[in-house]
Amino acid sequence: MGRDLALNKPQILCGACIVPPETPDNPQIDDEVFCPQCKRVDTVEKAMEDANRHATHLASRALEQRMLQDGHAVRTVTPTRAPIKNLRWISSLPQ
Numbered sequence: 001m002g003r004d005l006a007l008n009k010p011q012i013l014c015g016a017c018i019v020p021p022e023t024p025d026n027p028q029i030d031d032e033v034f035c036p037q038c039k040r041v042d043t044v045e046k047a048m049e050d051a052n053r054h055a056t057h058l059a060s061r062a063l064e065q066r067m068l069q070d071g072h073a074v075r076t077v078t079p080t081r082a083p084i085k086n087l088r089w090i091s092s093l094p095q
């Protein structure tokens, strides 16, 4: 169970420090993640939620960039290029 969670979870980074948090070896959903630099603490569940939101943000931004390259007008699309500032945890997917 915990093993599956560990395999499926995205790599999480602290949104402020961009460093991997300390997590238990076999994290459960209500365990805590802890940033060694700014000392923020959240549950694995909350951190994964933010990281997933960030991953979605990166995906929509990549789509928007592809549309730009294809020459489509994107002026009507809500800009997603601005970084999300209110995420405490982010995904380590390539930006």
Ligand SMILES: [Zn+2]
Pocket: 014, 015, 016, 017, 018, 035, 036, 037, 038, 039, 040
């Ligand atoms: Zn931090």
